[in-house]
Amino acid sequence: MAAPAENNSPDAPSNRLRQSWEANADAWCDAVREGRIESRRKATDEAVLRAVLRADPARVLDVGCGEGWLCRALARRGVEAVGVDGSEPLIKAARERGGGTFYACSYAEIADDPDRLRRGYDVVVCNFALLGETLRPLLEALHLLCAPTGRLIVQTVHPWAACEDRPYTDGWRTEDFRGFGEAFDEPMPWYFRTLASWVDTLCGADWLLEALRESSHPDTGAPLSLLLTCRKRSS
Secondary structure (H helix, E strand, O other): OOOOOOOOOOOOHHHHHHHHHHHOHHHHHHHHHOOOOHHHHHHHHHHHHHHHHHOOOOEEEEEOOOOOHHHHHHHOOOOEEEEEEOOHHHHHHHHHHOOOEEEEOOHHHHHHOHHHHOOOEEEEEEEOOOOOOOOHHHHHHHHHHEEEEEEEEEEEEOHHHHOOOOOOOOEEEEEOOOOOOOOOOOOEEEEEOOHHHHHHHHHHOOEEEEEEEEEEOOOOOOEEEEEEEEEEOOO
């Protein structure tokens, strides 16, 4: 079944999502580098780093790399790291800090021409980076970039916690970045998925779920994220 056509109007959530990352790039870099995001500081950064290293990779592609922290953490451990992001300001910030090779490239561009990023990655990781509604074209393109025995690792917000008191159904939500600092100019639309929807989305793009792990707050025990490790259906 073909993916539904995206709404390309300026007010469409997917376009406002891109605009948010352009407007908030500097604020995001400061929040990450100053450790303002408690869930990351307490659990989720270490969780995704451990998940990637568990695969013992030589080469990793970080899709939606932001300002490049994960690539730098991997490079310090001897892993060749390549980061890609659709936000030019974030890629500029990543290049200034170094620790990897960084490309400015949208998800649509990756889907249209995956070979612009070369092939043969042992791990392709999407760390809180799959925020849109239509993911299948990108997820299918990542098959071509991942080595035959490689892995796709996705970390996302834990749907049972992120749902809060709203209906547990797929749909667009809004992040206002409260608690991250005062410099965030634009709220960010993002697409909420249930646990079942995440599994269906990955399997629908011919990824087989191999492991599902959860990170939690070390003090409260509250769930913070899902970590989904997948392999190619054909491998």
